Amino acid sequence: MTPEARVRAGFATQARWCEAMAAPFMSRLCTLIPDALDRSTVTGARILDWPGDPIADALPMRLTGGLNALVRRGRLPALAAHYPPHRAGGDLAAVLAAAIRDADAELQPWLDGPPQTNEVARSVVLMAGLLVIAAETGLSVELFELGASAGLNLRLDAYGYRLGGTVVDRPGAPVELIPRWQGASPPAAPVVVAARRGVDVNPLDVTDPATRERLLAYVWPEQAERVERLARALDAAAADPPPIDREDAAGWVERHVVPRPGLTRVVLHSIAFQYFPADTQARIAAHLAAQGGLATAEAPIAWLRFELEPGHELPSLRLTSWPGGADRRLAWAHPHGARVDWLL
């Protein structure tokens, strides 16, 4: 297959995924983009001759993120007229081609790297797991988040929740998360976060306006509720930035996570473990098993993870608890936390 054929197939695949994820505008955009490109622009030449795997490199999302950023800041009004919630008539393909020509230079940095996101509604799933941990240990928790990105889920106790019949009230919360809930409700135990810290090879600074705009640009424009939720969570985080260290997760876990009397030390992560090198994954698992062996009822350790499992379409929430090392699957959930199938 030529690079161009691979790129066309990649955009077609992305268009199908967007359609399946109830994003018809994004689907249309991904369908039209390959024909809106030619090699007279740097953007067109780079994309059509992309040397790597367009899907693995998230190539469609690199370009649509860049276009969305420019639309959001009013830079491409003719294209913006087609973006949700607007619905201009006329030839979107021609408008798209003109926009890419016009913004050719500004789109280059967007093609340089893959999107980095931070989905705040994953807090739904993680909070449900923390309710189980709090109910079983009766202790406050200390959070250690791996692959924390901007740290929005490290601040999960700042948000309000309705998880089935269990309500976690936070008056004045910037975000209230109410997923579609299937199954029994999680226990209504008080979750008290005594301390928190995150790690990421590339932590995002929530106080930086450019980072804020970049995160917002990767959310699909027709998902207005998600955009609004992210903006609110980012504003709240900017006023109280979560502490995130810049390094690989393995050495960080090895240095920080040991049992501590009076607290449950919780290692948690969402849609991040798959991106860690195999050696990092193995070191984290080995360290937790070793320290888990030293844990007691007064100094427990928990490993809470919302991650893809091989052979399954949806990610699951799993919890390993020490002492004992019992490992349980607590839920299956939509990758953005929109729906939770609770298994307990």
Ligand SMILES: C[S@@+](CC[C@H](N)C(=O)[O-])C[C@H]1O[C@@H](n2cnc3c(N)ncnc32)[C@H](O)[C@@H]1O
């Ligand atoms: C898909 S994002 C998920 C971010 C966040 N957990 C969420 O659910 O929104 C994966 C994150 O893992 C981080 N990451 C990748 N490899 C890592 C490593 N070896 N150690 C720490 N973080 C890593 C990336 O920088 C990125 O922020």
